[in-house]
Amino acid sequence: MRIAIDAMGGDLGPAAVIGGVAAFLRDDTDTEIAMVGREEILGPELRRHGLGSHPRVSVRPASQVIEMDEKLSAIRQKQDASVLRTVELVRDGQADAAVLVGNTAAAVAASQLRLRLVEGAHRAGIAVPLPSKSGNTVVIDMGANTSPKIEHYVDYAIMASIYVEEVLGKPRPRVGLINVGEESGKGDELLREAYSRLEQAPINFIGNVEGGDIYRGTCDVAVCDGLVGNAILKSSEAAAELMVSFLKEELSRSLRRRLGALLCKGAFRDLWRRCDYAEFGGAPLLGVNGVVIKGHGRSDARAVRNAIRVARDAAARGVTRKIRERLASLVPARGGPAEAQGVSGHG
Amino acid sequence: MRIAIDAMGGDLGPAAVIGGVAAFLRDDTDTEIAMVGREEILGPELRRHGLGSHPRVSVRPASQVIEMDEKLSAIRQKQDASVLRTVELVRDGQADAAVLVGNTAAAVAASQLRLRLVEGAHRAGIAVPLPSKSGNTVVIDMGANTSPKIEHYVDYAIMASIYVEEVLGKPRPRVGLINVGEESGKGDELLREAYSRLEQAPINFIGNVEGGDIYRGTCDVAVCDGLVGNAILKSSEAAAELMVSFLKEELSRSLRRRLGALLCKGAFRDLWRRCDYAEFGGAPLLGVNGVVIKGHGRSDARAVRNAIRVARDAAARGVTRKIRERLASLVPARGGPAEAQGVSGHG
Numbered sequence: 001m002r003i004a005i006d007a008m009g010g011d012l013g014p015a016a017v018i019g020g021v022a023a024f025l026r027d028d029t030d031t032e033i034a035m036v037g038r039e040e041i042l043g044p045e046l047r048r049h050g051l052g053s054h055p056r057v058s059v060r061p062a063s064q065v066i067e068m069d070e071k072l073s074a075i076r077q078k079q080d081a082s083v084l085r086t087v088e089l090v091r092d093g094q095a096d097a098a099v100l101v102g103n104t105a106a107a108v109a110a111s112q113l114r115l116r117l118v119e120g121a122h123r124a125g126i127a128v129p130l131p132s133k134s135g136n137t138v139v140i141d142m143g144a145n146t147s148p149k150i151e152h153y154v155d156y157a158i159m160a161s162i163y164v165e166e167v168l169g170k171p172r173p174r175v176g177l178i179n180v181g182e183e184s185g186k187g188d189e190l191l192r193e194a195y196s197r198l199e200q201a202p203i204n205f206i207g208n209v210e211g212g213d214i215y216r217g218t219c220d221v222a223v224c225d226g227l228v229g230n231a232i233l234k235s236s237e238a239a240a241e242l243m244v245s246f247l248k249e250e251l252s253r254s255l256r257r258r259l260g261a262l263l264c265k266g267a268f269r270d271l272w273r274r275c276d277y278a279e280f281g282g283a284p285l286l287g288v289n290g291v292v293i294k295g296h297g298r299s300d301a302r303a304v305r306n307a308i309r310v311a312r313d314a315a316a317r318g319v320t321r322k323i324r325e326r327l328a329s330l331v332p333a334r335g336g337p338a339e340a341q342g343v344s345g346h347g
Numbered sequence: 348m349r350i351a352i353d354a355m356g357g358d359l360g361p362a363a364v365i366g367g368v369a370a371f372l373r374d375d376t377d378t379e380i381a382m383v384g385r386e387e388i389l390g391p392e393l394r395r396h397g398l399g400s401h402p403r404v405s406v407r408p409a410s411q412v413i414e415m416d417e418k419l420s421a422i423r424q425k426q427d428a429s430v431l432r433t434v435e436l437v438r439d440g441q442a443d444a445a446v447l448v449g450n451t452a453a454a455v456a457a458s459q460l461r462l463r464l465v466e467g468a469h470r471a472g473i474a475v476p477l478p479s480k481s482g483n484t485v486v487i488d489m490g491a492n493t494s495p496k497i498e499h500y501v502d503y504a505i506m507a508s509i510y511v512e513e514v515l516g517k518p519r520p521r522v523g524l525i526n527v528g529e530e531s532g533k534g535d536e537l538l539r540e541a542y543s544r545l546e547q548a549p550i551n552f553i554g555n556v557e558g559g560d561i562y563r564g565t566c567d568v569a570v571c572d573g574l575v576g577n578a579i580l581k582s583s584e585a586a587a588e589l590m591v592s593f594l595k596e597e598l599s600r601s602l603r604r605r606l607g608a609l610l611c612k613g614a615f616r617d618l619w620r621r622c623d624y625a626e627f628g629g630a631p632l633l634g635v636n637g638v639v640i641k642g643h644g645r646s647d648a649r650a651v652r653n654a655i656r657v658a659r660d661a662a663a664r665g666v667t668r669k670i671r672e673r674l675a676s677l678v679p680a681r682g683g684p685a686e687a688q689g690v691s692g693h694g
């Protein structure tokens with residue numbers, strides 16, 4: 001198995017990415033890693049992490065970087081950008097999966113441009129597994145597509161169902177449509193139409209759900225537009241951080257509480273691990289011809305390590321091929337072959 | 348000050364509402380409460396709470412109830428519904444504010460039908476104060492309007508700014524537009540247009556924000572459509588509940604942790620109080636001619652008590668009049684008088 005990584009992306013820079021690679025390689029015995037980026041930066045950093053002459057680590061040059069705050073149009077000017085070079089390795093059969101940590105819009109655009117959409121898919125979507133009472137719920141889309149069309153909702157539901165079945169190992173995942181209430185007939189026209197199309201799709205559709213159902217685990221896949229998905233992810237992360245900061249304040253208010261906190265230290269650490277986004281490590285971009293795992297922009301070494309694991313597992317289980325087969329089998333039922341679509345520059 | 352309450356609504360029924368009234372009256376010495384609903388149910392329940400002959404509590408009859416899971420069309424069939432009768436007391440000058448605990452869509456529709464929109468407002472929106480590092484952030488809209496138009500975003504920003512200034516006491520509240528990233532130019536056409544209109548509006552607009560900014564307190568008002576607002580509220584509530592349930596599990600894993608938890612008990616209680624939606628108690632429906640406070644559907648007695656307090660304070664500070672004056676002063680600048688609009692049946 002060969003994984004290509006954009007080593008230049010992310011808020012924390014190459015050091016975090018390389019730290020993640022080092023951590024990954026400690027447990028993995030046969031995956032090869034291609035680090036894509038500026039050799040003059042990556043070389044010294046790899047040596048610092050003891051990976052300077054690791055037999056399964058190579059550096060692939062890319063002279064440009066798309067920064068976190070750059071606009072999508074940068075991708076047209078920077079043809080030697082590390083994010084493009086990384087997905088090109090997948091396109092050219094030199095890697096089995098790509099891990100992209102950095103600018104989300106650039107990651108989505110680079111993947112759609114270089115890998116193209118799977119036949120039958122109308123748009124790629126980012127699927128993020130979040131913790132729930134029953135394990136995980138995968139939310140799709142998480143910011144690739146702020147104005148989905150009806151057919152995108154259907155694609156997302158089918159693709160995420162396959163991902164949950166194959167990679168997370170849950171048969172017949174329950175799919176919900178995020179809406180303002182559970183009753184059918186809720187929401188605007190687009191959501192009502194999406195509801196009726198999802199009812200006919202070859203998935204285990206359980207109807208409308210609300211944001212709370214994600215964490216309660218009453219569905220395994222939650223389908224929404226990218227604005228809603230991004231709002232859910234970012235707000236619940238911040239809500240959890242706020243709770244932790246309130247908890248720290250409350251625990252420091254008295255000697256008794258400080259003593260209790262000392263005894264509970266292990267419990268707090270385990271709690272945080274169960275809630276931490278970094279533990280889930282990576283979100284697949286579903287719908288492109290190849291495995292692409294998007295890491296969180298703020299990914300630390302642990303998150304990068306986990307993203308590489310997710311990439312390896314998704315590639316090993318043939319997720320892209322299964323999505324292609326499932327969508328292809330639906331083409332007649334879905335009203336003719338899907339039109340080829342370019343990148344639409346969202347998110 | 349006179350407050351009218353729909354005593355029949357809410358998942359927890361009249362007992363929770365009356366419990367909240369009883370708690371409110373213990374601290375308040377001059378507010379009068381009109382309970383609206385079925386006399387045969389409210390009478391015995393009031394007596395059970397020792398309010399059977401309270402000089403400041405009265406019952407106003409309404410023979411029908413719109414249940415939590417009923418469709419909006421029920422409001423046309425049930426002209427004697429408690430939610431309609433409650434807002435009618437405000438319309439007729441018999442109450443200074445209404446507290447509605449129950450079906451959100453029915454509460455919004457009843458208020459828009461009976462109170463009409465404030466002159467200059469294009470649509471009512473539900474504003475919900477959420478806890479943040481800097482106190483509170485008010486999110487608008489929280490489910491009244493799933494397909495806002497440009498002018499609704501502007502109305503929401505102005506109305507919520509006035510609410511935050513007048514009732515929460517923060518001068519020049521910072522207003523953010525919820526988007527998929529902070530840079531201008533993010534999101535679809537509607538969001539980009541809303542951004543440029545908010546830049547010109549007489550508010551302290553700080554640009555795009557993400558869901559996380561709500562809890563980090565980097566803005567005081569966050570404007571979004573009702574689907575996004577509902578998703579944020581419901582998902583972060585459930586994320587907090589999940590954390591609490593994980594924490595309980597972790598704390599019970601060993602004797603050491605159980606002992607620590609015992610010492611920390613007060614800290615956990617205080618933490619929960621700081622995060623609990625019920626503490627904020629009520630969300631104003633802004634844009635209608637009268638103070639309407641929407642309680643959470645699952646409101647317990649404490650949430651009801653707090654919603655009544657919010658209603659009293661909003662009425663005392665003349666929020667509706669101030670919104671009317673501010674919007675009226677903008678009419679020429681906003682391109683002619685606003686058109687009268689009816690209820691559009693969202694949410």
